[in-house]
Amino acid sequence: MKKSVIIVLFLVFSINLANAFPDFTSLDLLGRPTENSITINLINGPDPISAYIEYGILPGNYTNSTEVQNINPNELLEFDIENLNENTQYYYILKAKLQSETEYSSSIEKTFRTKRNGPFSFTLFTDSHIDLGFPDNAIRLSTIIEGMSLNDNSDLSFFLGDNIQIATNGSSIITNESEAIQEYEIFRNALTSLNIPAFFTVGNWEGEPGWEAQEDVEVAINLRKKYFSNPLDTTYSESGSANEDYYAFTWGNALFIVLNVMSYTETDPFSNHTDETWTLGETQLNWLNSTLQNATEPWKFIMIHHTVGGYWPTWIWQGYGRGGGMAAYSGEQAIVHQMMQDYGVQAFFHGHDHLFTDIVVDKVHYIEAGNAGYPLSFSWPYDYAFTGYGRTRVDVISDEITKFYFININETILAEFTIDRLPPEITLIEPRQSGVFRATSKEFQFMVSDASDIGECNLTLDGDTTQGVVNPAKDIILEFYVNGLAPGLHSWSIKCSDYAFNEDADYYAHNGTYVPNTAESETRTFRILRNPLKKLFSAIPQPLQI
Incomplete structure (x- = not known):
């Protein structure tokens, strides 16, 4: 009887403590990691709050803190933590309270790390298509991320576009901002167990096509900037877009380049049914060439939603950018492909066709990173593909060896291969x-x-x-x-x-x-x-x- 009373009292105390913590619409999401800084992004709930971060290099020992921020309901709460040690893991908690209260409550302890110098891993997700009409998509994405968080030691995560299905179709703008906000919130909640920095790519369904009026596209851009802390054009020395839609950075011994195939294409390729219309735009293409030309890292990886072209047995889908490595020589992708050969890019990661495959063209691996939630794949022209739900993990082991895995929603490895940069x-x-x-x-x-x-x-x-x-x-x-x-x-x-x-x-x-x-x-x-x-x-x- 005494044991039962103690357990009940403990449960009541825990529940009361949890209830004292302010209600957030979206909990912390890490972004913009460098050798000495990181950004933590949260979305406030319905009440005005005050909040700050405590952090340190030992568990439970928080020797530093940010300044207190006072945030209105439903606003972005972003902490830019600087002057960190290089190649170091930190432990942190969020301290928050309602502005009407005097005592702060604490979140559970989490971790972040600054830029790693040695071997590391990263994970890629794509095409979750979060949609109010398809609630299971978010459940699948959440399940995949939970499995990764339990079983992986990845440093970074990449989301390769069509993360959210907020446009009317795959080539249009947002027409209902209220529904778009709901879908962003669902997406962020699916990322709750993600405890590593996230980088996001613009896909077809985020509502940012370059052929639509700029004032209409701005709605989608502003929502993306609120819910995702993508790199600014000043975050890394490699620079990028002020709109945070293409960027580059280094981690360990690798260069990562994230491109945007949607926002700088000014003619709708889907309506014109031609792969020749897709473009990165002159500024982004020149920036890509310069970034690759100046890179000294042995490993070079490019991320994009789909190729800057298309190759498909039916003309309607070719104009929509399908085909992955089969489109290596189509449209402007041929220029990008030549750059990859000239500067030694080993892998070109993409999404769009909702499957995992690896096509090698002139020693460049075109890797479609899987399907993170959408119940449809476009696999029939591919000779080799996995169409189930899952993610791609990459282990950068040394200057010579990197290993690649496709891991399904049940955390089973279904495909793996190795890239060896150097000859015997x-x-x-x-x-x-x-x-x-x-x-x-x-x-x-x-x-x-x-x-x-x-x-x-x-x-x-x-x-x-x-x-x-x-x-x-x-x-x-x-x-x-x-x-x-x-x-x-x-x-x-x-x-x-x-x-x-x-x-x-x-x-x-x-x-x-x-x-x-x-x-x-x-x-x-x-x-x-x-x-x-x-x-x-x-x-x-x-x-x-x-």
Whole structure:
């Protein structure tokens, strides 16, 4: 009986404490992380409140705090926390009260971190299409994010457009601002368990088409800026758009570039049914080229809602930008694709077709990041695709290796592959350079090292490939054996290629072909002497043959 009373009293106390915390329409969402700052975004509820953040580098020990902000009902509450330590995890709580009260209440403790220097992971979501008419979309998105938060250690999250379905159709403006606000609030509530910074891409359904009147598009822009803290054009040295709709930044050893295919296209491609109309606009395209040209990071990733073009068996969908990697050479995407080849972009992430696939075109991976909630996919032209709900996780392991996973709504990995940036390293052992030998049989010894598996190695002897081995072991001495070498000077080298990709992926879409990384060793020379005994015996007169 005593235990029951204690439990009841504890529950009542907990409920009363929770009720004392002000009502927020949307709880904290992290954004704009740098090496020494971060932004925390909240949307206030129906009452005037006062609030501030306490934070520190140890759990429960908050040595710093922001200034108190006094916020009116339903307004944006944004904390820009600066002067943080580099590469550091922080713990924080929100302190808040009604302005009519004197005592602050505390939220649960959460964490954020500044820019990481070493290996890291990130996760991509796309096409949740939050809509008042499709309530299950938000449930699916929330389930996917909860699974990620429990099982992943991602540093960053990216939402690749069509996050919210607030326009009348995929090429129009917002016509009902009240409904749009409701859908933003539903979307933010689905992100409640997201405890890492979020970056957002403009898609077809957010209501920001470049061919509509600017005053109509401003409604959508202002709502997006309120509910999402995308980077400002001053947040990162890479700059970007003052409208917070395209931007770039670095994290660890990677460059991230987020593009906007909607807002700078001034003619409706869907109505004109042509992929040639899509454009980033001159300013954004030049900024993209400059950003890539100046980048020094080994890994370069681009995010966009769909390609700046389209490729589809039916003309109506081609004009709508479908096709992913199949559209690599269509419209302005051909220019973007050439930039990616010129500057070494490894992956081009996109959404739009509501599936996961990986198409490699000229060594650039066009990765459609999945379907975060919408009950429809456009998969029939793809040879390789997963159409279920899920997300893409990326592990940037080193300057050489990055791993990619498609993880479904049940947290099961359905597809995975690896990008290996660098070719294998080959060490020649024997025969030594300029060696002189009498034996006409030789062992050609070498070692090969790589961060991923080795596809094959071949011996080139006197300009001809003579022997090969498939999937050899690495980091051990390997050898090829050759008999009957003729007297004289010989040359030899070893060529090896890596292999790090799943065989199921569509590596041949639209003339694209996967080519493995290949390395060739230096060329060594050696000499085989003529056998003196053989010369002696050849000089002895032979018996006359009758």
